[in-house]
Amino acid sequence: MKKIESEAATFRTLDWGKTDTSKFPNMVTPAPGPQSKTWHDRCTKYFKGLSGQVKLFPVTFESGEACVLRDVDGNEYIDFSSGIYVTTLGHCHPKISEAIAKAAHTLMNAHDFTTPVKTELMEKLADILPGDLNGFQLYDSGTTAVEAGMRVMRAATGKNEMISCFNDYHGKTYGAVSLGHIRSNVYGRVRAPGAHMVPRPDAYRPMWTKPDGTIDTDAYLTFYEAYLDKGTVGDVAGFVLEPIQGWGGSVMPPDDFFPKLRKFCDQRGLLLMIDEVLTSWGRTGKFLCMEHWDVVPDIVTIGKGFGNGFPVTCVAVREPFKESFEAISASSSYGGNPMACAAALISTKIIEEEKLNEWATHLGQVALKRMNEMKAVHPIIGDVRAKGCLMGIELVKDRATKEPFDKAGAEIYQKAFAKGLAWIPAGHILRMSPPIVMDEKTILKGLDIIDESIGEVEKAHGYT
Ligand SMILES: Cc1ncc(COP(=O)(O)O)c(C=O)c1O
Structure with a gap:
């Protein structure tokens, strides 16, 4: 496995909150890139019954380390999915x-x-x-x-x-x-x-x-x-x-x-x-x-x-x-x-x-504060919630009627993924489950990507 060389990929065991995350995400080619497509086509000729997560963004992953995922085209993503709520302590601890x-x-x-x-x-x-x-x-x-x-x-x-x-x-x-x-x-x-x-x-x-x-x-x-x-x-x-x-x-x-x-x-x-x-x-x-x-x-x-x-x-x-x-x-x-x-x-x-329950609680509080700021500026955000590193943003067409905004959910998921955030879609509710070993800056960076993507989708749908 090719090692991801970076400070951000270190584990909390090695560095508590001092990591330089400025390098991630690191997108070297528009994703899903050509290598991703080739592998995906070969694989899915036989492997059937894909989840919505993959169908919406069919990238091919090659390796992962701590909170970073790398695809076969060399793109490096911040991991806001932990697989599917699985790699809570990051990849390949x-x-x-x-x-x-x-x-x-x-x-x-x-x-x-x-x-x-x-x-x-x-x-x-x-x-x-x-x-x-x-x-x-x-x-x-x-x-x-x-x-x-x-x-x-x-x-x-x-x-x-x-x-x-x-x-x-x-x-x-x-x-x-x-x-x-x-x-x-x-x-x-x-x-x-x-x-x-x-x-x-x-x-x-x-x-x-x-x-x-x-x-x-x-x-x-x-x-x-x-x-x-x-x-x-x-x-x-x-x-x-x-x-x-x-x-x-x-x-x-x-x-x-x-x-x-x-x-x-x-x-x-x-x-x-x-x-x-x-x-x-x-x-x-x-x-x-x-x-x-x-x-x-x-x-x-x-x-x-x-x-x-x-x-x-x-x-x-x-x-x-x-x-x-x-x-x-x-x-x-x-x-x-x-x-x-x-x-x-x-x-x-x-x-x-490593007192990671305490750290997950802290990350959840940091994320909730940032998500509330996002809610204040984005009319399509109806509700935000987080307990530890289990987080959600509920999208609505109208805050008064609370009509679910599924289309926006799919579009935001795809936009953020293309910007380098690997995460989980769920119709009109954006779901996030970063590894609990993530540092604060990376959590905020992931949320910045979501913020930007919500803004673009709002604009496309005539909200701003
Ligand atoms: C609450 C809950 N129970 C059970 C399951 C099923 O787990 P598995 O996919 O490992 O069978 C899941 C999977 O997402 C789950 O979220």
């Missing part, structure tokens, strides 16, 4: 690459037999997770972890129905997809029996408000009460939710929602399963996003940044539900293999040792 390589040279797979590295990971997880979350199983993707969590839920309660929320996303296998926003082409055209969807509070687009116009969280819980009674067959195991909706567009709940939902579940004997595949391991400035609200879920899924690129996910359950793993035949071919455990263990240690 030397300690992580070394740990995975060491495991790969020692033992690659021993099914679910005990290994020293798995033992260390188990102890580390039990140590850092809140409350009595101390029963674990490991998987190789987010959706398989979600499915296992759902099976634990059924085993623990003997009940079948589950309640999730509008616009949640939990993966693409049948159980998980049934608890998310679903289109007929995604899976089998029908939801799994027993899967229910209810609205969840979105402060920017509230369904119920108090007389002063602020969101009325209690009204949502009142609705859930009625729904349990009238909308289900009375066989509900519990709720399955994202803490912050990632795919849905970095949609944050009001601070009182999860504490109230926890109480609601406790009073009705329902389990609370939280899907933290996207929000965990430093992404929002905590190991679990639920720690922001001091809520301990009964079951929680962990993924993406957990292995910082190595496919490893986890289902963690509270003490009373540990034995339910036995009931569900929990093991899998790749779950907890030594390379996966090594990646998760070292990623966890790095976050702890």
Whole structure:
């Protein structure tokens, strides 16, 4: 791999906030360039089913280091995507690459037999997770972890129905997809029996408000009460939710929602399963996003940044539900293999040792301040939000009607990408998930690129 020679590509371990980012992005040819196109055409002759992210900007990446990505034409981009919320500690962190390589040279797979590295990971997880979350199983993707969590839920309660929320996303296998926003082409055209969807509070687009116009969280819980009674067959195991909706567009709940939902579940004997595949391991400035609200879920899924690129996910359950793993035949071919455990263990240690949760929180505050300045000058920005390095900008055609501005979203994504910002589109909501090892100047530079791109698109649509 060609090394990206620059100070900006150094890790925070080496340089806390003193990096010279003036060199990035470094675009040497209009992107996607000729080499990108050639590779992409060769590859996609066979590789089918691309995400919107790639379709809108079909570049071919060759290498990455820390917060910088390089394409095959030599263009260097600031990374505001972390793959897809995955490389939270940046690309090719030397300690992580070394740990995975060491495991790969020692033992690659021993099914679910005990290994020293798995033992260390188990102890580390039990140590850092809140409350009595101390029963674990490991998987190789987010959706398989979600499915296992759902099976634990059924085993623990003997009940079948589950309640999730509008616009949640939990993966693409049948159980998980049934608890998310679903289109007929995604899976089998029908939801799994027993899967229910209810609205969840979105402060920017509230369904119920108090007389002063602020969101009325209690009204949502009142609705859930009625729904349990009238909308289900009375066989509900519990709720399955994202803490912050990632795919849905970095949609944050009001601070009182999860504490109230926890109480609601406790009073009705329902389990609370939280899907933290996207929000965990430093992404929002905590190991679990639920720690922001001091809520301990009964079951929680962990993924993406957990292995910082190595496919490893986890289902963690509270003490009373540990034995339910036995009931569900929990093991899998790749779950907890030594390379996966090594990646998760070292990623966890790095976050702890380098105080990266604190740094992610700081970056989120810096970004939110800058995004609010952008909102003050751009009429098409309806809302901005950030928790740690999970960020979103919601685009509207008109602030009064809040009509989503999808076309602008796609155009801004493409313009910013061409200027050297690798990131994630989501219709009218611009999603950002920079690595949490990024320095302050680079975060601001990425936002400058977005600011400029929004300005150009506004102009093209006659707003200025
Ligand atoms: C909250 C959440 N759950 C589950 C998944 C599915 O993870 P995977 O793509 O690894 O199956 C995702 C993926 O984006 C996610 O964001």
